[in-house]
Amino acid sequence: MEIETTGIPGCYVLQARLLRDRRGSFIKTFHTPRFEELGLRTDWREEYFSASAKGVVRGMHFQLPPVDHAKMVFCLTGEVLDVVVDLRRGSPAFGTALGFTLSAENGRGLYLPTGCAHGFVSKAEDSGMYYKVTSVHAPEQDAGIAWDSIAFDWPVSDPELSDRDRRHPRFADFETPFVFDAAKAAQ
């Protein structure tokens, strides 16, 4: 596993080693000693996956304090354009939205620190997204901002959305509780 920095402090592209043989491929998505070496969190509390049809948008999601969490995501089937927005007041990247193509083919994942919103658009007929998060699901603190209220040029204009995702506040109206701490950017 190698990591690449992004324009959002503490948010990293995870480049897993993709091993191929005549049966198919093998990708390791998490290795405790390697994550510790890289200064990333290893205290994952839940994992889950979802499948999305082409053109579906999910997001932009995060959990509110005190049950906010770091998150890591990989795309196991299909392909997504994965999107991250920095919601941390005082961050040099506050409000910055970045997109990353994740697929089983490229073996790329994303590590998001606390204080970032996450979403994606599915670019394939069946995109499977796999997550780990550092706190358990808390429905009351499970929050979001509207996918189309961020500074990001989505490749879709009228995507399939959940009812919940239609109701999120706009980024400009969201009073963020997250504060940037440079010493803990990846936490």
Ligand SMILES: Cc1cn([C@H]2C[C@H](O)[C@@H](COP(=O)(O)OP(=O)(O)O[C@H]3O[C@@H](C)C(=O)[C@@H](O)[C@H]3O)O2)c(=O)[nH]c1=O
């Ligand atoms: C996220 C989550 C949802 N659920 C339930 C709530 C609901 O009935 C059903 C589907 O939930 P959602 O509509 O929130 O699923 P979804 O829109 O796929 O939510 C996901 O979106 C992406 C962008 C993320 O970043 C993830 O962390 C997660 O928030 O699953 C849980 O029971 N536990 C969980 O951890």
